[in-house]
Amino acid sequence: MTDTAEKLDYSKTLYLPETEFPMRAGLPQKEPETVARWQKMELYKKLRASAAGREKFVLHDGPPYANGNIHIGHALNKILKDIITRSFQMRGYDANYVPGWDCHGLPIEWKIEEAYRSKGKNKDEVPVNEFRKECRDFAAGWIKIQSEEFKRLGIEGDFDNPYTTMAFRAEARIAGELLKIAKSGQLYRGSKPIMWSVVERTALAEAEVEYQDVESDMIWVKFPVTEGPESLKGAFVVIWTTTPWTIPGNRAVAYSSRYPYALYEVASAENDFGPQPGEKLIFATRLADEAAAKAKLTFKLIRPLTAEELAVVTCAHPLHGLGGGYDFQVPLLDGDHVTDDAGTGFVHTAPSHGREDFDAWMDNARALEARGISSAIPFPVDDAGFYTVDAPGFGPDAENGAARVIDDAGKKGDANDRVIKALIARHALFARGRLKHTYPHSWRSKKPVIFRNTPQWFVYMDKDLADGTTLRSRALNAIDETRFVPAAGQNRLRAMIENRPDWVLSRQRAWGVPIAVFADEKGEVLVDDAVNARILEAFEQEGADAWFAEGAKERFLGPDHDHGRWTQVMDILDVWFDSGSTHTFTLEDRPDLKWPADVYLEGSDQHRGWFHSSLLESAATRGRAPYNAVITHGFTMDEKGEKMSKSKGNVVAPQDVMKESGADILRLWVATTDYWEDQRLGKAIIQTNIDAYRKLRNTIRWMLGTLAHDKGDDIAFNDMPELERLMLHRLAELDQLVRDGYDAFDFKRIARALIDFSNVELSAFYFDIRKDALYCDAPSSLRRRASLAVIRKLFECLVTWLAPVLPFTAEEAWLSRDPSAVSVHLEQFPIVPAEWRDEALAEKWKKVRDVRRAVTGALEVERRDKRIGSSLEAAPVVHIVDAALLQALEGQDFAEICITSGITIVDGKGPDGAFRLDDLSTVSVEPKLADGVKCARSWRITADVGSDPAFPDVSARDAAALRELGFAS
Structure with a gap:
């Protein structure tokens, strides 16, 4: 040597x-340092400067609610948005992301009220703008916290200048959108049954409601026939309902001309309060036996009835005479909503307490008036869930005071029991029982809601807008022109728009943008550009608080209008109108963005929420959607596919994942999951x-x-x-x-x-x-x-x-x-x-890799059986009977490709004991040990080790390399 x-x-x-x-990432420690570096170097501004002049790509941020730490749903949502904006920014676009927050509405108001109650304070004793300031401060605090949490996730955006619905400019623009709708004649004051939260004392939109399983009273009630064919007088029409408390609001009974009905007589009875032998009752044929069993009766058929006979039947109210009331006629109405799969085939119709009931009543209003039946709709229940004077015998004049449907805690009141007792006393109860079913609850208070008729402000869905379109048709056309990811979202949103009632805008709360209009006693809205300009100018300078300030009415109406005629509307706008208007003061008002947005992205629940309200608001004021594409993601479940909840202890908090593993791990999960569906974590x-x-x-x-x-x-x-x-x-x-x-x-x-x-x-x-x-x-x-x-x-x-x-x-x-x-x-x-x-070339190398698979498979067996340690100790013989494979290997250093010290390719079938892959029978491998000496530098076994005297323990290749590197003496 x-x-x-x-x-x-x-x-x-x-x-x-x-x-x-x-090798060890140390993400929980390293990532916050990176966030700090990005902030110090002002990465966001550098991104905007580098993209100046490029085509804009805008993902408009759906505003999260500013009332708590972010959860895993927020993390999923924001990471998806960040991936999208970053990917477009790095592909030649100016992809500016502006985060936003929803600040108004009940959740924040509720928090402030809770704080008041804990201190023994009464909200109603506090000046409204003082209360609103506390709400504003609460939201601002959480925006700051959530901003830091989002940035910790690696979200890059304009966090120094986000949009918020409570900014003065935003409040002015929201009010301005409402005034546009009012000026175009789309806004009206009406009286309809809406979902009402007694606990929160406000109307609720469908998007603010969730459904929970409950057990309710159910009753079958007899309505005595007073007018119609002689053979039916004295008989009873029987209805079924799971809301006994709505019986005082009954004004009609619906049936369907599509189904057969019949008159029956009670043959025998085993009950304490129900029908007795000889009584005549009317049912849908298909449901008669089932109803009889509920009341422990046996029937005998008297005769079938025709739809024409039912059409002229009028009944008395089952509570006739109670409290001096209910002396009106109860007509039978033919209704498409009636089915014969449950109940009796007759539907109790209380237009004060249900949308279908209301629609059926109003569809027949003109015909009813012609028959001398008043079409007026009563107000039987007030905002606190108590019966009013429109419910005689149960209202404030009743001997034991007004009955209540639901109390302030959201618990069942005494209304059902008192109504049922009154029906029994009048022999009007056919049967009673209990039923488990789903029922709407407020998603904030988690308490049941009721349907009650109240005066509210609405936007027409089907009024002609003077151009041959309606809000509904505009919205449906916009859906057709929008890209949906996944595609199923289109049908979901379309079905909601097709079936939705008029849009209820009003809420009876304090924290939000007011419905900044003046109306007379008929509900007519004052349309005056000068008044509107004064309102919007004040909102720009002072925020929506200006509406609630002392002297606001006089200030805005000015000297040109009769202050006695016009009433200042004090309801506030539904927060979905706020968020539905964000496109105006964000996309339109910011020169670094554009309208419409390229993309809206939110959870699938927003088909009835933000996607929905943004579509309606923009269609009402601009005739199209404010977005070109809608992307939806599912919800995050635990690893078993169950909903996360604190009570189950299965909540995965993004803060914990970042602390233990890092945000990039969370982001990798988002990117690798099928986010269009519900995910697991x-x-x-x-x-x-x-x-x-x-x-x-x-x-x-x-x-x-x-x-x-x-x-x-x-x-x-x-x-x-x-x-x-x-x-x-x-x-x-x-x-x-x-x-x-x-x-x-x-x-x-x-x-x-x-x-x-x-x-x-x-x-x-x-x-x-x-x-x-x-x-x-x-x-x-x-x-x-x-x-x-x-x-x-x-x-x-x-x-x-x-x-x-x-x-x-x-x-x-x-x-x-x-x-x-x-x-x-x-x-x-x-x-x-x-x-x-x-x-x-790719096709050729697919063949090369197939043969390589056979070789590496054979070497794995040799290693497993400890006949070799490294693959460099081998020089296998490879037998191939496939001409295409042989051709692919021509000119290849196949030993290098297989990481062996040598290899021999043989045209032909190998011995029976050779190694073969099941899916590659044309290749067989004989493992052989390499001949030669192990190179001390590369560890390859070759015959030319020592061929260079200056480097006697390395191969010729390695010796040449050493000489070129200058190691030769």
């Missing part, structure tokens, strides 16, 4: 990876994403370490070895997949493809093959320089493609590669030349 060889530590002659990019799923992240990180780390030796050589594509050209072909394929995936908002497809590419095609294939050349080849080696050039491109593509998903890790890797760089997020996705696509 020469002196030179004796002195060499061969490990120091290799191009081994060198990087300070740590828990410890096992988080660990799966941690494992996937580690593999990705190690791939990036290896590239960084290898590129430490990169001199930046550019190798012409045609001069590159086939393997390098194959990797560039795969980059070209992935470039198209990534861009298409981001366009389709299909992040799972992107994440899965990049993870698999990194693990399977890079770490386990390309890098594994090229490590020998990269570590051991001479500096002048084309193979090594070409590989470095490809790895450089792989790194650029992978890190930028992953940056929208893993912004912290991508930033760390990018700056590790080039410490002088500003930020990876200021970069664009690299341009991938079309010439890199080579389908023929």
Whole structure:
């Protein structure tokens, strides 16, 4: 051995990876430092400056509610939005993200009231604007907290200038939108049954209601026939209801001419209060026996009835005479909403307490008036759930005071019991029981709501808007012109718009934008541009508090109107109108955004919420939707698919995940899940994403370490070895997949493809093959320089493609590669030349890899049985009977590809004992040990070790490399 060889530590002659990019990410510690760096360097402003002049891409933020720490739903939502805006920003757009907050409404008002109650204060004794200031301060505090939590998730946006619905400019614009609707004649004051929260003392929209299982009273009630065919007089029409308290509001009974009905006589009875033998009763034929069983009766059929007979029947109210009331006629009305699958075939109709009841009543109003029946709708229940004077015998004049449907705590009152007792006393009860069913509850208080007739402000859905359209038709047309992701969202929103009633705008609360109009006693709205201008100017300067200030009426009406005629409306707008108007003071008013938005993205519940209200508001004032596309995500369940709840202890808080694992782990979960459906999250799923992240990180780390030796050589594509050209072909394929995936908002497809590419095609294939050349080849080696050039491109593509998903890790890797760089997020996705696509080459290498699979499979068996340690100890013989496979291997260094020290390819079938894959029977492998000596530098076993006297323990290839590196004496 020469002196030179004796002195060499061969490990120091290799191009081994060198990087300070740590294997252990330490994301919980590193990420907050990155957030601080982004803020200090004003990354958001740099992004805007770098994108100046580009085509705008705008995702309009659906405003979260400013009343608590963010939860996993917020995290999912914001991460999805951030992935979208970052991906478009890095593909040539100006993708400005402006976060926003919903600030008005009941949840915040409720919190302030709770604080009042705990201190023994009464809200009604506090000046309204003082109360509103406390609500405003509460919201502002939570906006600050949520902003920091969102930024910790890696969300990049204009957090210094977000939009809020409580900003003075926003309140003025919201009021201005309402005034536009009023001026166009779409606003009206009406009286309809709406969902009402007794606990919260306000009307509720459908979006503010959830359904829970309850057990309710159910009763069958007899209505005595007073007019109609002689044979029916003295008989009873029987209805069924699960809301006994609505009986005082009954004004009609509905039937359906589509079903057969009949007259029955009670043959026998086993009950204390119900019908007795001889009584005649009318039922839908299909339901008679079931009803008889409920009342423990037997019937005998007298005769079938015709629809014409039922059409002329009028009944008395079952409470006739109680409290001196109920002396009106109760007509039978033919109704499409009647079914014969439950009940009696007759539907109790109380227009004060149900939409279908109201519609059926109003559809027949003119005909009823012609028959001498008043079509007036009573107000039997007040805002506190008590009966009024319109419910004789149960209202304030009753002997034992007014009955109550629901109390302040949301519990059942005494109304049902008192109504049932009154029916029994009048022999009007057919049967009674209990029923488990779903019932609407306020999603805030979690307490039951009631349907009650109240004066409210509405927007017409079906009024002709003087251009041949209605709000409903405009909205439906807009849905047809909107892209939905997933596509099923279109049908869901369409069904809601097709079936919705007029839009109820008014709420009886204090914190919000008022319905800033003046109305006379008939409900006519004052339309005066000068008055409106004074209102909006005041709102711009003072906020909506100006409406509630002393002297506001006189200030806004001015001297030109009779102050005695006009009443200042003190209801506030439904918060869905607020959020539905955000497109006006955000997209339209900010020059760095545009109208309409390219995308709205929220949870699937927002088909009845923000998507819905934004569509209606914009269609009412602009004739189209404020968005071009709607994306919906599902909800996050626990690992068992159950809803998360504190009581179950299965809540996954984003703050905890970030503290323990990092935001990039949470973001990887978002990107790899099928977010269009409900997703699952828990410890096992988080660990799966941690494992996937580690593999990705190690791939990036290896590239960084290898590129430490990169001199930046550019190798012409045609001069590159086939393997390098194959990797560039795969980059070209992935470039198209990534861009298409981001366009389709299909992040799972992107994440899965990049993870698999990194693990399977890079770490386990390309890098594994090229490590020998990269570590051991001479500096002048084309193979090594070409590989470095490809790895450089792989790194650029992978890190930028992953940056929208893993912004912290991508930033760390990018700056590790080039410490002088500003930020990876200021970069664009690299341009991938079309010439890199080579389908023929890919098809050829598919065959090469198939044969390689057979070889590696055989070597795994040898390693398992401890006949070899490393694959470099092997020199297998490969038998192939497939001409196409043999042709693919021509000219290949197949030993290098299989990472063996030698290999022999034989045309023909191998021996029976050779290794074969089940799906590749044309290839068989005989494991053989390599002949020669192990190279002390590369560890390959070759016959030319020692061929260079200066380096007697290394191969000729390695000796040449050492000479080029200057290690020869």
